[in-house]
Amino acid sequence: MKKSGDLPIFLTNYSPSFARTAYLLTGDADRARELAVEALVTACRRWSTIRWGQPAVEVLRELYARFLAAAPPPAPEDHALATLPPTARAVLVARYHDALPPDQVAMVTGLWTAALDEEAHQALALLRAAHPDLFTRDETPEPPEPPEPSEPGDVPSPEPDGDAPSEPDEDVPSEPDGDVPSEPDGDVREAADQAPWVAPEDPPGTAHEAEATPWAVPTPGSDTDEPGLRAALVRIAAGMPHTNLSEPVLTRIGRRRRLRVTLWAAASAGAVGAFAALVVIAASTLAGNLEKAADDGSTALTPPDEVPMAMPDKLGDAVRYAYTDYCEGASSDSGDPQPCGQWRLTTMSGKEWRLQAARAGYDEDTLIALPLAISQDGHRLAYRHRDGSYVVHDLPTGVVKKIDIKHEETLPHITSSPNGRFFALDFGAADGAMLDFDTGATRHVSGTKIKILAVGNDGTRVVSDEVDVDDVPGHASVATLTLQGARGRAKGRAGGYRVDPGLLEHGAALSPDGRTLALVSADERLVTMNARTGRVFGSRTPLDDYGVIAVERWLSADEVLVRQPDEDDEDAYLTKVNVRSGRSADYGGEEWIGYDSPLGALK
Secondary structure, three states: OOOOOOHHHHHHHHHHHHHHHHHHHHOOHHHHHHHHHHHHHHHHOOHHHHOOOOHHHHHHHHHHHHHHHOOOOOOOOOOOOOOOOHHHHHHHHHHHHOOOOHHHHHHHHOOOHHHHHHHHHHHHHHHHHHOHHHHOOOOOOOOOOOOOOOOOOOOOOOOOOOOOOOOOOOOOOOOOOOOOOOOHHHHHHHHHOOOOOOOOOOOOOOOHHHHOOHHHOOOOOOOOOOHHHHHHHHHHHOOOOOOOOHHHHHHHHHHHHHHHHHHHHHHHHOOHHHHHHHHHHHHHHHHHHHHHHOOOHHHOOOOOOOOOEEOOOOOOOOEEEEEEOOOOOOOOOOOOOOHHHOEEEEEOOOOEEEEOOEOOOEOOOOOOEOOEEEOOOOOEEEEEEOOOOEEEEEOOOOOEEEOOOOOOOOOOEEEEOOOOOEEEEEOOOOEEEEEEOOOOEEEEEEOOOEEEEEEOOOOOEEEEEEEEOOOOOOOOEEEEEEEEOOOHHHOOEEEEEEEOHHHHOOOOEEOOOOOEEEEEOOOOEEEEEEOOOOOEEEEEEEOOOOOOOEEEEEOOOOEEEEEEEOOOOOOEEEEEEEOOOOOEEEOOOOOOEOOOOOEOOOO
16 A cells, blocks of 8 residues: 555544544633644644554644643633643543553653653642542443353452452453563564554544544553543543544645745745745746637636646647545545546646546545656656546556456556556456556566566566565565576476565666666665666665655666655655765755655656
């Protein structure tokens, strides 16, 4: 699944829980919704980074930080936690409602660990004085106990302690000793790292079950010292109307990306002091281009914050990159997306079009991101057509040709040769295919878990086939790489060597002469490999400033283009690496590109 593919799933399953936490902090449903949305938008702009760790904890940290930094207005008088100052309220909510272990409570509230116990003690004293009823356990969110057993010896009939239930809470590990389990973060991390973060059903009105999301696993010491408080907080939090925040969060993330494009374009046009003149010039240019649009369909310019015009069958303007946006007010059907949810193409001239013929977004049945690929000259697109087939569209001529392969219900991956003649399609399954656009012929590749990593200008394919193994020390699976000729066995095969599948995580690029692969190792170093023998050679350039997203392409015989996250982990930037000298530098030809934006022609 692509890095952004599981974000909507995470939001659907978890946003109601964040809204309930915000409700306990603010005491107001509207303010809670606003706080949760702001925290989710800020955290999820870094989704490609946080998804690998504990995304829910990252969102909570942002939520609590915003609550504490904003000098929040007093909570409504009828709110049970209104008597507590903001920091004390945050400590109790994080510890007893969200059930975070002490180190994470300190992290999300910004307190020193040493000061956390004192703050919690004072908060409990204040709350107990104002609302002693919150500390009783007369109501519990747990399901009722089963009927008493027929054998009186099965369960002791008297309660040994009025404050403790006859059986331990199912959410609390059974170890009786110690306030913190041996691995307090392990349960939370293991649950939070699940892809696609499957959470329990969360219908309105549920209490304990609604809070039992994987990231909120209670720990010993979180509620056993105050057995009634957590149950009371869960009941209070249930007063927050069930709210799925996916739509406003995704909409605001998409809107910010559009704004970033505009700002970068303005910044690159001149100095800040000339901004006023730039606005006048831009307005005049916009008016002129819109006037010309009536005579020439290829010159239509997209007004700000409006859905672009549908792309004509023929387009002479090369495509630089593409992205998808989100529809406000309703979800867009991926099989037949609304104009607001279609692929948007940004061309070399700065114009924007929408690709109305393609499916876009996430498949409703498989939750897989639907792909789009752009040739390096920006004149050909490969995508899944609305009729369900995979096609390649030549923009200058308007010709569309189909890739002859049966659709697989798995993750699709498309790559093209540098000259745009060949487009390869695979699903990480047993079958892959490559279309020769000039002849219209499709050649098939078979195996176990096929991935076509790169294609040369002559149709040479670098194919990875991952298999499970039990005879390679330290590996549960390996990938076998082969270099397959343009005409199959007629031109022969080479390779057949095995590599760690992790070496292929960020993709690969084949050099212009078809002899060298550029890859990224597990320690985030760009390495070069002989495509026929598998021998690694040359300089190994570290790319550890902000991580690596993907190996894009070769710029020349010596330079490789790599996509990396920007310093805010919100978008991405391009780095060019000289594979001979090991020197790297920013590639200044692109002002903006998203994490998953397909890249076409470069400036």
